[in-house]
Amino acid sequence: QKEVEQDPGPLSVPEGAIVSLNCTYSNSAFQYFMWYRQYSRKGPELLMYTYSSGNKEDGRFTAQVDKSSKYISLFIRDSQPSDSATYLCAMAAITGGGNKLTFGTGTQLKVEL
């Protein structure tokens, strides 16, 4: 079983829709939670970063973390064609031994006009 599970999609939604992306994890040591967006032929770009349970909002994006259920979500409001990309959840357990991110396999999103 993988430490981080993510629905691979692909997910296709109409412009303006609310998108919900989810990941579950099994490692209780994970303390930091991130969402990255990756366009084709590009490296991942950090969208959201949080280290506590609850919600964090940034513009059209809301990240939600539920540590008790080991579940994180990313919501995109008023989705745009430019949001079409692969979304990766990532997690880290910082133990003093450096930084190491564990990623989900990514969800491919397409927002259609």
Added chain:
Amino acid sequence: KAGVTQTPRYLIKTRGQQVTLSCSPISGHRSVSWYQQTPGQGLQFLFEYFSETQRNKGNFPGRFSGRQFSNSRSEMNVSTLELGDSALYLCASSPIGTGNLNGYTFGSGTRLTVV
């Protein structure tokens, strides 16, 4: 502010050869990490270097190695290439210290194809 720079962007190698990839981190970042990205496995952690020392290593065979120079630039090497090593290799840099993941920034990657 310049981002993370990886060279070359694309590379084609023959099975059995070796390859060296380069990564220049964001100015001031001292930690450099490497990841392999494939369609089947996603992004997998290779190793991390900080102040020229490897401080974290993923589950990859010894054919994968790396190093970091005093200016924080890093290289990774893959020896005796196999077809399965075809992947996008990503480098990420982060600010000094552990846990500064808000500044964890990726480069655009090197696309390696082994034929």
